[in-house]
Amino acid sequence: MEIERILLRQEQLQTRIRELGAVLSADYAGKTPIFIGVLKGAVHFFTDLMLHYPHPCQYDFIGASSYGDGTQTSGQVRLTKDVMTDLRDRHVVIVEDILDTGLTLRFVTDWLRSKHPASLKLCVLLDKPERRRADISADYIGFTIPNEFVVGYGLDYQELYRNLPYIGVLKP
């Protein structure tokens, strides 16, 4: 395994995700929000977070990819799957694994905002502000992390490591 060290253990992730679920539960009380997971990296965060949102809500998914096979973003974001739900006048929460350069979420938020939701918020498990290139910030953040290439819990390197139950730093 090419993991240099563990950055966030499974228990740390679960504790923080439970807290985020409680904050979202308070903020969206009585609103039936639509949570939109960004494939593929958000899969584990999305499912675990939703289990801590015990109120009426809907799910949808959008696919976006920009990293290809490397550790550097291509800068070109591709939409690989659009949402299936009519978002007009709905309260939308985008659920994403990591806000890094921000190019992916800049593209995704612009795309979803064009569908005229009543509100649009962004919930990310990891925020890596040092690398930001796009003008975007998250409304809900699990952890702010340093500028290292992380994998696990949905995050990949060359499509591998998504199934690690923790967030780890890849060996350079």
Ligand code: PRP
């Ligand atoms: C990763 C990650 C975010 C994005 C963040 O996706 O899941 O979507 O990069 O990086 P950025 O802020 O620099 O744009 P990737 O393109 O690797 O696709 P994936 O979710 O299918 O792994």
